[in-house]
Amino acid sequence: MAGKSVASFSQEFVCEKFGEFYRTPSNVIPAPAAIGQREFAFLLFRERAMIRHRSVAKISHLRSLFAESVPSDVYHSCAYYETPEADMDKKGWLGADLVFDIDADHIPTSCDKIHDEWTCSKCGFDGKGVTPETCPACGELKFDAKTWPCERCVGSARDETVKLVDILEKDFGFAGKDVHVFFSGHRGYHVHVEDEAVKQLDAMARKEIVDYVYGLGLSILDAASEKTAAKERGPHVFSLHDYGWNKRLKLGMQKFILNATREDLRSVGIKQNVEAILQNKETIAKRYIEENRWTNVKGVGTETWLKIARHVKDHESAKIDTVVTTDIHRLIRMNGTLHGKTGFKKVEFPIQNLANFDPLREAVAFKEGTVKVSVSSAPEFRIGESMFGPYKNQKVELPTAAAILLVLKGRAEVVKE
Ligand SMILES: [Zn+2]
Ligand SMILES: [Zn+2]
Numbered sequence: 001m002a003g004k005s006v007a008s009f010s011q012e013f014v015c016e017k018f019g020e021f022y023r024t025p026s027n028v029i030p031a032p033a034a035i036g037q038r039e040f041a042f043l044l045f046r047e048r049a050m051i052r053h054r055s056v057a058k059i060s061h062l063r064s065l066f067a068e069s070v071p072s073d074v075y076h077s078c079a080y081y082e083t084p085e086a087d088m089d090k091k092g093w094l095g096a097d098l099v100f101d102i103d104a105d106h107i108p109t110s111c112d113k114i115h116d117e118w119t120c121s122k123c124g125f126d127g128k129g130v131t132p133e134t135c136p137a138c139g140e141l142k143f144d145a146k147t148w149p150c151e152r153c154v155g156s157a158r159d160e161t162v163k164l165v166d167i168l169e170k171d172f173g174f175a176g177k178d179v180h181v182f183f184s185g186h187r188g189y190h191v192h193v194e195d196e197a198v199k200q201l202d203a204m205a206r207k208e209i210v211d212y213v214y215g216l217g218l219s220i221l222d223a224a225s226e227k228t229a230a231k232e233r234g235p236h237v238f239s240l241h242d243y244g245w246n247k248r249l250k251l252g253m254q255k256f257i258l259n260a261t262r263e264d265l266r267s268v269g270i271k272q273n274v275e276a277i278l279q280n281k282e283t284i285a286k287r288y289i290e291e292n293r294w295t296n297v298k299g300v301g302t303e304t305w306l307k308i309a310r311h312v313k314d315h316e317s318a319k320i321d322t323v324v325t326t327d328i329h330r331l332i333r334m335n336g337t338l339h340g341k342t343g344f345k346k347v348e349f350p351i352q353n354l355a356n357f358d359p360l361r362e363a364v365a366f367k368e369g370t371v372k373v374s375v376s377s378a379p380e381f382r383i384g385e386s387m388f389g390p391y392k393n394q395k396v397e398l399p400t401a402a403a404i405l406l407v408l409k410g411r412a413e414v415v416k417e
């Protein structure tokens with residue numbers, strides 16, 4: 001939350017709007033599967049208090065609760081419990097969905113240094129771009145981060161989600177109907193797998209899935225890179241079969257080779273035989289990758305292939321937040337509810353729309369009216385079909401959704417009239 005920087009009048013205004021949203025029947029909030037077995041939790045707008053261990057039998061109960069108490073953020077457990085309202089150790093864990101969180105916070109982009117900044121909570125050291133895990137000056141773990149739901153950054157989270165969904169469907173064989181994709185309401189996407197096959201998986205099993213998605217410990221890259229192993233197996237150590245990660249590497253390497261420029265080869269660490277590779281692209285792609293004959297082109301040996309394969313692996317793996325997936329008690333934002341940092345909704349959309357989904361249109365919750373705000377600073381941004389900003393110390397009249405976003409991001413205050 002923007003916290004202290006939000007003047008109380010602005011906060012009251014946004015809280016009022018959130019309340020209206022939850023009292024409007026046409027704002028549909030879908031019930032999660034097995035609603036009676038979920039723990040619900042929410043952060044109250046006015047009190048800034050987290051309410052946990054709630055359970056409800058019906059979605060209508062939850063709706064009246066939201067209309068009365070006005071939460072800034074609503075979550076439910078990815079887990080199913082016998083007694084969701086009991087203390088953590090007495091809930092009776094029955095299973096959990098397999099959930100993935102892909103957030104721009106974890107993906108470096110070319111623009112994050114322009115719109116994101118962080119300040120160490122302890123020593124005040126600050127910087128721009130992705131917030132570090134620990135403070136470079138004092139080692140502190142807590143930061144005050146100012147981020148922005150930038151269209152390009154949200155787009156890079158979407159690209160990671162496309163890779164994740166492809167792995168879940170093709171490599172794990174999950175059916176499209178069991179894989180649910182959501183815009184988180186802020187800077188990323190959530191993927192929920194609701195399938196009997198995953199319900200009982202423990203944290204260790206989920207970690208295995210995370211490692212696979214990340215391509216961690218991929219044996220072809222680790223074993224073959226050790227010189228001793230290479231010596232034992234001889235020069236023909238490199239080979240790839242046609243399923244799972246092997247297939248992903250193959251297709252990725254083929255694409256890489258066929259499109260490679262001098263610069264691309266150098267960037268993956270290939271310094272020798274650059275010209276030979278560039279001149280024989282087609283042959284190399286065909287003979288090596290299609291026909292699995294990994295020798296015969298002069299000067300292109302196992303080490304070269306490993307360099308390309310490692311690069312392709314980094315490119316093809318999906319950059320998920322690993323902690324979320326392994327936590328079998330995780331609370332995850334509830335579909336259809338508002339995000340307290342933006343005023344956007346978390347929204348589900350069909351998996352086949354992933355490439356064309358426009359969160360800055362589909363997730364807009366407040367579609368009516370305008371509000372006069374005094375903006376301290378804001379980058380240029382889009383909501384729906386309209387562009388706004390950049391602003392610096394100025395008063396503007398904005399559509400409600402844009403005004404709420406700026407207030408929640410601590411960049412504007414509502415002007416009293
Ligand atoms: Zn520090
Ligand atoms: Zn950005």
